[in-house]
Amino acid sequence: GENVEQHPSTLSVQEGDSAVIKCTYSDSASNYFPWYKQELGKGPQLIIDIRSNVGEKKDQRIAVTLNKTAKHFSLHITETQPEDSAVYFCAASGNNAGNMLTFGGGTRLMVKP
Amino acid sequence: EAGVTQFPSHSVIEKGQTVTLRCDPISGHDNLYWYRRVMGKEIKFLLHFVKESKQDESGMPNNRFLAERTGGTYSTLKVQPAELEDSGVYFCASSHLPAGTEAFFGQGTRLTVV
Numbered sequence: 001g002e003n004v005e006q007h008p009s010t011l012s013v014q015e016g017d018s019a020v021i022k023c024t025y026s027d028s029a030s031n032y033f034p035w036y037k038q039e040l041g042k043g044p045q046l047i048i049d050i051r052s053n054v055g056e057k058k059d060q061r062i063a064v065t066l067n068k069t070a071k072h073f074s075l076h077i078t079e080t081q082p083e084d085s086a087v088y089f090c091a092a093s094g095n096n097a098g099n100m101l102t103f104g105g106g107t108r109l110m111v112k113p
Numbered sequence: 114e115a116g117v118t119q120f121p122s123h124s125v126i127e128k129g130q131t132v133t134l135r136c137d138p139i140s141g142h143d144n145l146y147w148y149r150r151v152m153g154k155e156i157k158f159l160l161h162f163v164k165e166s167k168q169d170e171s172g173m174p175n176n177r178f179l180a181e182r183t184g185g186t187y188s189t190l191k192v193q194p195a196e197l198e199d200s201g202v203y204f205c206a207s208s209h210l211p212a213g214t215e216a217f218f219g220q221g222t223r224l225t226v227v
Contacts, residue, residue, distance in 0.1 A: 043218035043219050044218045049215070091156075099144070106155065
């Protein structure tokens with residue numbers, strides 16, 4: 001089955017700096033790669049996703065890149081703000097009927113004011 | 114539009130007891146998923162319903178876990194009898210058909226077995 005590795009597990013940046021979180025996946029059949037943000041006491045919330053027919057996608061301060069050949073994808077957050085502090089999860093889903101997500105281990109991002 | 118709602122938000126039970134978690138998906142969402150996160154590790158898939166039918170229950174850890182979705186609306190996840198290793202946060206998510214559309218997560222139920 002699919003295996004998703006996520007790095008780093010914790011990331012501390014200064015407000016205004018950029019943050020990059022990287023994930024690798026094992027199943028070449030995976031074709032959907034969402035990123036979730038989980039704030040304290042809340043459930044994971046989708047912030048951006050990318051499909052395998054696209055190499056890069058951007059939404060304001062966040063962007064995701066996908067390298068299908070190398071089987072890795074990354075989340076980029078620019079001009080970080082304290083409210084970006086949360087746990088971020090990458091996930092991958094293959095071409096299966098149920099679209100079950102396989103998650104990475106999570107990255108705790110701390111943005112220091 | 115109401116989001117995915119889970120009850121209770123927290124549950125503390127003793128080893129050997131029974132606990133039932135409930136998930137109310139977004140109205141009209143036929144896909145319903147259960148996931149759990151144990152001890153700060155990754156979020157792992159448990160099972161998937163399409164309407165009232167179990168589509169995939171390959172992630173269910175053992176037969177102490179029983180999920181139902183009567184009438185294709187809300188779902189319950191029962192753990193009986195609970196063991197210490199069942200402690201963790203249980204998430205429910207729902208999405209429209211077909212599969213591949215965005216999944217919306219509930220806030221989770223934190224289960225502590227003592």
